[in-house]
Amino acid sequence: MNQTLAIILYIVIGLAVVGGLIPVFLKARKNTQNYTGPRDANDPAPVDSAGTGTLLEDRPGAQAPPSGMETSGLEAQGVDTAEPAAPAAPALEKPLPVEGRLVRLRARLSKSNNALGKGLLALLSRDTIDESVWEEVEETLLLADIGTDSTMDLVDTLRERVKVLGVRSPEHVQAMLREELIKLVDPTMDRSLNIGRHDGRPAVLMVVGVNGVGKTTTVGKLARVLVAEDKDVLLGAADTFRAAAAEQLATWGARVGVPTVKSDVDGADPASIAFEAVKAGIEQEVDVVMVDTAGRLQNKVGLMDELGKVKRVIEKQATVDEVLLVLDATTGQNGLSQAKVFSDVVNITGIVLTKLDGTAKGGIVVAIQKTLGVPVKLIGLGEGADDLAPFDAENFVDALLS
Structure with missing residues (x-):
């Protein structure tokens, strides 16, 4: 009799233990799936791109499951699992108008240490312009990489004009230099860019x-x-x-x-x-x-x-x-x-x-x-x-x- 009671007691204890393990096992099964290939595009739970079989909704920071599905443990703990919004496309820059560039570039050049213009003005504004001054003018032009022929032409022209005019005020010197330098740079050259479509082509x-x-x-x-x-x-x-x-x-x-x-x-x-x-x-x-x-x-x-x-x-x-x-x-x-x-x-x-x-x-x-x-x-x-x-x-x- 005592033996029969002991057997019954063991059976009851065994059933109690098995009954306690079943929910745990079932809960574990809910959070694992075998990876059998890419999911359908409409599936709300995409598979990890690394192909490990891990579902994105089971990882921190992943997309939350649709309404009606069981929430993950992270959500229960108050962790935000919503998928972050895609970054907005950067706004395109608007280049400055060409006209504004010319003004700005001219201002920058005029403020820089240009040896060409300032050097010539200083030399030709002296009270006395002798041969040594003209040699300095030549040197200034050559150092500016204008070239030998252009330098000789410019010096000869300036020498003749100074001799004829007989005045060397800064205003007159600047006007004279401006005319001769513009001739050298040659404003008659076509500097336009050929950027128009033609013959149906760019x-x-x-x-x-x-x-x-x-x-x-x-x-x-x-x-x-x-x-x-x-x-x-x-x-x-x-x-x-x-x-x-x-x-x-x-x-x-x-x-x-x-x-x-x-x-x-x-x-x-x-x-x-x-x-x-x-x-x-x-x-x-x-x-x-x-x-x-x-x-x-x-x-x-x-x-x-x-x-x-x-x-x-x-x-x-x-x-x-x-x-x-x-x-x-x-x-x-x-x-x-x-x-x-x-x-x-x-x-x-x-x-x-x-x-x-x-x-x-x-x-x-x-x-x-x-x-x-x-x-x-x-x-x-x-x-x-x-x-x-x-x-x-x-x-x-x-x-x-x-």
């Missing part, structure tokens, strides 16, 4: 130059100039040799809503990218396609030949309307030798002169135009995104003599 601009002069930055800044003029622009990242050049260009474009055609493969064929960029521009009916090219030394024949290839490939489907050579104004006569080589290879149509901050090297404007017959079309005077503006001969000289 205008195509190539930007070239040696390493380190800021071609990619110049393309980005020029895109802002064109956007400010309500042009529809597309960029081609054909600089495939410099690390991150394509991403840098795409970033410039994205700031003003301009798309960029680029390759994600290092060392891709630049001519192919240029071709695809122009093709996309034609298909999308944009106004202007600008192609950024890799920097290259002018004495490297293979690289220069490749640049010619890029232009020839583009011309299989569209004309190249502008080939802009980017030069650093501080390089002086070295910039002139660069321009000669690039002009022979791709027929330069215009110069973009950067770092023209009033240094003596600004005289390269005169030298390069006189040697190549190619106008300076754009100038840069700072690091800002809108510090690029069309070059104007009279504004440039007036800033020097301010």
